[in-house]
Amino acid sequence: MTAAGSDVEDPFREVFARALRGEPCSVVGPGGLSAPLPVGRWNDDDDAHDASLLRHCRGATIDVGCGPGRLVARLARLGHVALGIDVVPEAVRQARERGAAAIVRDVFDPVPGEGRWDTALLADGNIGIGGDPERLLRRVRALLAPGGRVVVEVAAPGTGLQSSWAALHCGEVRSRPFRWAVVGGDAVAPLARDVDLEPGPVDRHGDRWSTVLRRPW
Template structure:
């Protein structure tokens, strides 16, 4: 079990709870590096997260095997897409506000950390780490090891990575919403495809495919052992 499991601070939580506020208003969030650089690291449009899965999202599940686990599922658009495609599906997220939105829509979602005990350990056919969720816990290798534990012997992991292939950065960050509300600092990571493959191979995965579409970049990993 990684030390990431013991960290209370998570994406957009604490402080003025900007993530919870944005979920209620479909606003925008800015990820800000919490160090001397103080640089903005990305903007997140909650409108896209709250909307139904688009063609790019739905295509991620084409040809995959169930059951499907969406890690950091947020309001549940990928959970809904997987259910609609006939998969036994579960979403997990540490944000109770996000889980509440998903459950209101009737979606199968748990308010859990991926590092906590989950149903079907070792038997998931496909796991998803989308929308930057490879950053969860600020330790990509530990997160990939955990995904390896969760997947079945022939399981696949689909990871959305940074468009810059060479990015491999871990840092402390805060999230700020349109009204200036800021979260507590939390550990995060950004990983491009080159670094992801390195971490993944060490965690017991093999790269099957990389691709780009509509400005987004993805890697499909196969559980190797």
Template sequence: MSLPAALRADTADAADAAVPWVDDPFGRAVRAGRGPLWLRRADGSRLPLEVERWCAPAAGADLGLLARCRGLSAPVLDLGCGPGRLVAELLATGVPALGVDVCAASVDRTTGLGGLALHRSVFDRLPAEGRWGAVLLADGNLGIGGDPAALLARSAGLLAPGGLLLVETAPEEVDEVADVRVEGLDGAGPPFPWARCGPAAALRHARTAGLAHREQWHSHGRSFLALTRP
């Protein structure tokens, strides 16, 4: 049975639709290991993306973040793992870890470092839901989906009872959602919603998601929270 013409057109449009972080300069930057790359807001302002740092070995504030993953009774899940430096460092120090990312170039780079990664959205079905010892939302990934409370609730559902959710926040106090595009010197991708939260806003969203506050710290100009699933 053939599809109606209107349905065929809708299906073709969906197939041709560009996907943020996939059909934009991000994947090319990850493969090259360098930027420059930005998130461009509709008003023309830009937020830099630290591609070179993400593609380099874990260092600086990364090490304090990952130290909090040692000694857990269950593995670590890195949501939006990017080029895989955190997953690779965890595995190198004997901590079982898995990355998840929608960008195939990120997954390829993670596995090229000897890490493990899945090519999926954080909102797709994932292995061992409700059994992870820690979940990471680093490098601005609290912005995924443009709804921090929903993302934190999703992350909480992945944790084992008493598990740790380690979240990097914006260093300044901000709570915003904006439509942005990934932009490089070779063009820009499609628009999508993205959020930025400072520590206070992230804690408000965490309470909405049923998470408890354990710790807050700053390191090398970056800001972090440790949250727990009661």
């Protein structure tokens, strides 16, 4: 039992599902610093900044950490073969409701089409999945066909590389801590080179930043 007045602890997937269903949710990082989880933006229709990001996608595209599916659904409407993967069943359910192809899957588990994807998309800060961007990029590279690309949304240049523990809080319910990372535009090129991806320039889209990392032929 949980003592009166203390938070109830649930797995990450359950707390994230609450947020996707509309419960106010915050992410709590080092030192107890808290920020709202931007679920509203993830649930909105894609916007001009998203369009600037997606124009870098080529051919068959896998959206890693697709969430409720706004980007993978847009890719499908643009004529791409597109698949979203996410560890949260509620996210996949909502993505499918948008008309997207999506499955419940951890990127580090076997993934359909491994070694044949033209593009892997890491949007909305998903380069931070697992708290180890080098490991994630190495895994994503393995999903690509030779000559494929990773389209990555990054934090503003000057942010560097930060990795820490975080937790989600929805009211009195909190998730178990999980590792997350933030990668700035100044830190992504060295990570890419370490896993044999060729970094491109960092582009700005309003208040968002992205780059394209290419797998050599």
